[in-house]
Amino acid sequence: MTHFPRPCSFPARGRATPGPPARGQAVARLPAQLGPLALSSPGKTSLAHQFVEGKFMDCYDPTVESTYSKMVMVGKDEFHLQLVDTAGQDEYTILPHSFIIGIHGYVLVYSVTSLRSFQVVKTLHNKLYESRGKTRMPVVLVGNKADLSLESREVKTDEGKKLAESWGAIFLESSAKESQVTQGIFTKIIEEIDRVDNSYGREHNCLLM
Numbered sequence: 265m266t267h268f269p270r271p272c273s274f275p276a277r278g279r280a281t282p283g284p285p286a287r288g289q290a291v292a293r294l295p296a297q298l299g300p301l302a303l304s305s306p307g308k309t310s311l312a313h314q315f316v317e318g319k320f321m322d323c324y325d326p327t328v329e330s331t332y333s334k335m336v337m338v339g340k341d342e343f344h345l346q347l348v349d350t351a352g353q354d355e356y357t358i359l360p361h362s363f364i365i366g367i368h369g370y371v372l373v374y375s376v377t378s379l380r381s382f383q384v385v386k387t388l389h390n391k392l393y394e395s396r397g398k399t400r401m402p403v404v405l406v407g408n409k410a411d412l413s414l415e416s417r418e419v420k421t422d423e424g425k426k427l428a429e430s431w432g433a434i435f436l437e438s439s440a441k442e443s444q445v446t447q448g449i450f451t452k453i454i455e456e457i458d459r460v461d462n463s464y465g466r467e468h469n470c471l472l473m
């Protein structure tokens with residue numbers, strides 16, 4: 265039997281379009297797959313919510329677009345992370361400029377229980393890479409819902425690992441139910457943004473420091 269998660273009782277998440285990033289801000293996006301049904305939704309909002317609020321939401325509303333803000337300490341440095349949780353994507357989505365301009369890094373989320381979501385992140389990565397002029401881009405690939413039973417798994421850990429390797433990206437499996445694992449995703453993307461940015465040279469350092 266197909267299980268549809270209950271809708272969230274609070275008002276649907278609204279649109280909050282981010283402005284250009286200020287100095288010292290790191291902006292990360294979570295584009296993922298189109299999710300008219302919760303079953304095909306990999307858990308971007310749940311990860312963002314766990315990261316910012318420290319809670320797991322066991323309900324589902326399709327995301328429009330939301331922006332979260334959080335100060336994050338990585339090592340001795342403090343970052344102001346602006347996080348854009350995007351509406352679900354699919355392989356036919358034409359990426360808007362706002363996905364590219366002023367965005368420092370991407371957390372690409374698929375669900376380990378959905379092969380389709382894995383295929384969609386591949387397409388999304390290609391589109392982002394092309395749109396950004398094939399420059400290095402900080403990416404963390406996340407296989408979410410790893411807490412679900414082995415029988416429901418459609419993407420093996422190794423497949424995720426290999427894909428991330430082929431991109432030169434970081435790979436993690438996660439469960440939005442687990443606070444520490446979720447925090448780890450955002451620490452990694454900040455470290456990755458910092459690493460890639462530093463390797464460009466001093467001028468770009470200014471944007472992040």
Ligand SMILES: Nc1nc2c(ncn2[C@@H]2O[C@H](COP(=O)(O)OP(=O)(O)OP(=O)(O)O)[C@@H](O)[C@H]2O)c(=O)[nH]1
Nearest residue numbers: 269299305306307308309310326327352409439440
């Ligand atoms: N078991 C389990 N369920 C999860 C996890 N992450 C999210 N979910 C559930 O999956 C459903 C969809 O989660 P969302 O966070 O709304 O997914 P989304 O990617 O933002 O979805 P769209 O807005 O459609 O793009 C919800 O019912 C969540 O409770 C997880 O790590 N484990």
